[in-house]
Amino acid sequence: MAIDHLDGRIIVLLAREPRIGVLEMSRRLGVARGTVQARLDRLQSNGVIRGFGPQVDPAALGYPVTAFATLQIRQGQGSDVRAHLATVPEVLELHTTTGSGDMLCRLVARSNADLQRVIDRVVGFDGIVRASTAIVMENPVPLRIIPLVEQAAEDRERS
Amino acid sequence: MAIDHLDGRIIVLLAREPRIGVLEMSRRLGVARGTVQARLDRLQSNGVIRGFGPQVDPAALGYPVTAFATLQIRQGQGSDVRAHLATVPEVLELHTTTGSGDMLCRLVARSNADLQRVIDRVVGFDGIVRASTAIVMENPVPLRIIPLVEQAAEDRERS
DNA sequence: TGCTCGCTGAGCAATGTGCGCAGTGATACG
């Protein structure tokens, strides 16, 4: 669960140069290949590393518009709404939250006009009372994990 | 930019079994190895596939709490705030948006108590007027791309 | 007709992987 410094270096190295391979990693990190292999196996079975799936850019796929929608759900309709949203390809992720809304989802669309279609499809469902949408203009910090990994590795070091 | 059906199958296959390798893919898809290799190169240089970085689970790293914070920024302080937030490891991503807030960021923390520390650090900066936070309880649809890829591949097919 | 383009099937050298093994140092435990 907690990761040490070597784990941290492995993850960061892997994040920076994903195609690198175990042998080359062991060379860069100055440890034996078996060690890197064992660490990687452990990290994966721990669930720290979920996988190495391709990172696909929706914009390059023709979906350059991203938006976040806050949804208010009618009491007791939560699971129906979840199932509904799971069927919409443009819904990239969905969270249930505390606070003013009940759910928060990330959407993509082919254009601002197309976003209207997506939103209609999202909210065109009985259990959804209200939706408020924020269109993303810029993404100054794209989804990242390296700083957190470094932080976690350092915390472990101190303990 | 647009992807065809074979591209779609490549991405989906890669997303489901990331460790698979070019040769095995060509066998599964029933095409020549060189074809898969050429398609992959093209997808990567197109930017459709950004890379194959490890998908790290913050919860497994000891950060089981996720939250979304909507920030209101004082006029003209945008870039300072961006720079500030980029220095906080617990800020996993940051977007500037239209709508009631000015920015939306995804945070993680070690606990609900720790979230308070993170938020204090995030908003403890001059340009930030107000922050409203929604804590994530459940994640019914984790970040996904496969349905969108399939959609994009089908759209291309029809055209 | 002649051109380009993408796919095929094949081959080759180089590299990496999965696996096992013995040795070693540190740590925990009876």
Added chain:
DNA sequence: CGTATCACTGCGCACATTGCTCAGCGAGCA
């Protein structure tokens, strides 16, 4: 204090995969 456990090292081997190249071929197009 002796010993068991554990992680890491350094090594070797068989095997599969990669990166690259080549010629052949059908489709689309001027």
